[in-house]
Amino acid sequence: MSYKRRAPIAPFTLTTILAALFLAAVSFLAPAPSALADEAPPRVEGARTVDADGVLALIESTPTLVLFDNRREADFREGHIEGAIRxxxxxxTGPEVLAKLGAAPATPVLFYCNGPKCARAYNAARLAVGWGYTAVHYYYAGMGEWKAKGLPLAKP
Structure with a gap:
């Protein structure tokens, strides 16, 4: 009976293992774009994307709608959609944040920011969907479209 002797396998070093784990973690966390992305995705899975006319229709037809302005404080002070909460x-950090602001998981919610070059509304809508919110609306075009249409702005 003969057998072939195999060449010894080089042992993994702790550095190699840690590097592989780090790369796996980074690639797992990478899908969410930053708030200042080149372009935010136009759709959030589990949410309904709306334009300015859709926002107006929601405001008119949905008295329980909670509007969230996901922009910086300075942007909000320059003007926001009437009734929006910054x-x-x-x-x-969790669904309790939305709940404290009057938005239970079945409450219709709308998220907006400065538009396609800002991913804050995308991130917020994605989080809400992930927390089980079932009536999530995402205003992709955001304040850029709102202002271009000359729609009213509220100021604090």
Whole structure:
């Protein structure tokens, strides 16, 4: 009976293992775009994307709608959609944050920011969907379209 002797396999070093784990973690966390993305995705799975006319229709037809302005404080002070609550996406640490602001999982919610070059509304809508919110609306075009249409702005 003969057998072939195999060449010894080089042992993995701790550095190699840690590097592989780090790369796996980074690739797992990478899908969410930053707040200042080149272009935010136009759709959020599980949410309905709306334009300015859709926002107006929602405001008219949905008295329980909670509007979230996901922009910086300075942008909000320059003008926002009437009745919007400023909530930056970074402050959305769990569903209890939305609940404290009057939005239960079945409550219709709408998220907006400055538009396609800002991913804050995308991030916020994605979080809400992930937390089980069932009536999520995403205003992709955001304040850029709102202002271009000359729609009214509220100021604090």
């Amino acid at each position: 909530l930056i996406d970074d402050d959305m």
